[in-house]
Amino acid sequence: MQPASDGALLQVERLSRTFGHGRHLVRAVDEVSFEMQPGEIACVVGESGSGKSTLAMVLLRLIPPTGGRIVFGGRDVTYLRRRAELRAYWRDVQAVFQDPFSSFNQFMTVERVLGRTLGLEERRLSRQERAERMAWALERVGLDPKGVLGKYSHELSGGERQRVMIARALVVRPRLLVADEPTTMVDASSRATILNLLLDLREQYGMSILFITHDVSLATYVSDTLLVMYQGRIVERGDVERVTKQPEHPYTRRLFADAFTFARRG
Ligand SMILES: Nc1ncnc2c1ncn2[C@@H]1O[C@H](COP(=O)(O)OP(=O)(O)O)[C@@H](O)[C@H]1O
Numbered sequence: 001m002q003p004a005s006d007g008a009l010l011q012v013e014r015l016s017r018t019f020g021h022g023r024h025l026v027r028a029v030d031e032v033s034f035e036m037q038p039g040e041i042a043c044v045v046g047e048s049g050s051g052k053s054t055l056a057m058v059l060l061r062l063i064p065p066t067g068g069r070i071v072f073g074g075r076d077v078t079y080l081r082r083r084a085e086l087r088a089y090w091r092d093v094q095a096v097f098q099d100p101f102s103s104f105n106q107f108m109t110v111e112r113v114l115g116r117t118l119g120l121e122e123r124r125l126s127r128q129e130r131a132e133r134m135a136w137a138l139e140r141v142g143l144d145p146k147g148v149l150g151k152y153s154h155e156l157s158g159g160e161r162q163r164v165m166i167a168r169a170l171v172v173r174p175r176l177l178v179a180d181e182p183t184t185m186v187d188a189s190s191r192a193t194i195l196n197l198l199l200d201l202r203e204q205y206g207m208s209i210l211f212i213t214h215d216v217s218l219a220t221y222v223s224d225t226l227l228v229m230y231q232g233r234i235v236e237r238g239d240v241e242r243v244t245k246q247p248e249h250p251y252t253r254r255l256f257a258d259a260f261t262f263a264r265r266g
Pocket residue numbers: 019020026027028046047048049050051052053054055
């Protein structure tokens with residue numbers, strides 16, 4: 001395990017994930033390579049079915065890759081198998097998913113949801129420490145700990161629920177947050193709150209964020225770097241400015257042209 005020479009937080013090398021066999025083979029993620037630096041917000045943008053969520057699941061080590069390498073903090077994590085090693089990885093790399101309804105267990109209070117993620121900590125935290133961590137995380141996402149800790153999913157609005165999901169990810173103070181379409185299922189006002197909250201996390205804690213969306217305007221709003229995904233491949237990557245002003249790949253041009261037409265009509 002060679003430490004990364006250039007200090008990259010995440011290095012992804014020719015990462016692949018296929019589903020099925022033979023004529024039914026789907027190359028959901030096809031030899032994807034990119035890097036992320038500490039404190040960087042990178043955005044994977046691409047249409048539905050381009051492989052974004054599969055990429056997220058593989059990076060999170062929730063499903064195994066079928067090829068390639070993931071190096072995090074200089075350490076090869078591609079084939080971690082031992083529970084303790086995976087748990088250590090998940091303390092560093094946390095996720096928020098699209099649907100706060102299905103990812104928020106309806107039979108659990110906010111306190112239990114957050115508490116489960118705190119269970120990833122290496123040592124058992126005291127009651128006091130747990131309370132402090134939860135309060136800290138909830139305050140970061142603009143929720144009053146006293147008001148929400150005892151609540152169940154159905155007692156919260158969609159936007160609040162998604163903010164609880166972000167707080168859940170934050171309790172272990174991850175270095176990388178993978179956010180897969182975190183604003184797709186929330187209303188417009190919560191969307192702005194959530195996006196600004198993610199930007200604050202980077203600003204205040206230097207957290208790196210891999211933001212995943214099909215929405216080009218969201219992508220350009222939040223990110224430093226764009227990774228344009230099409231049919232399982234990253235067809236273009238670069239600085240937001242460069243990619244939006246001088247897209248090189250025909251697919252990127254089409255993506256931005258469509259967004260522009262839409263913006264003018266809307
Ligand atoms: N568990 C699975 N089994 C079979 N095919 C899958 C599975 N998950 C995703 N796929 C396929 O992989 C491709 C990429 O899907 P996905 O990663 O969900 O794309 P996106 O998130 O960009 O919409 C699609 O063709 C999808 O049908």
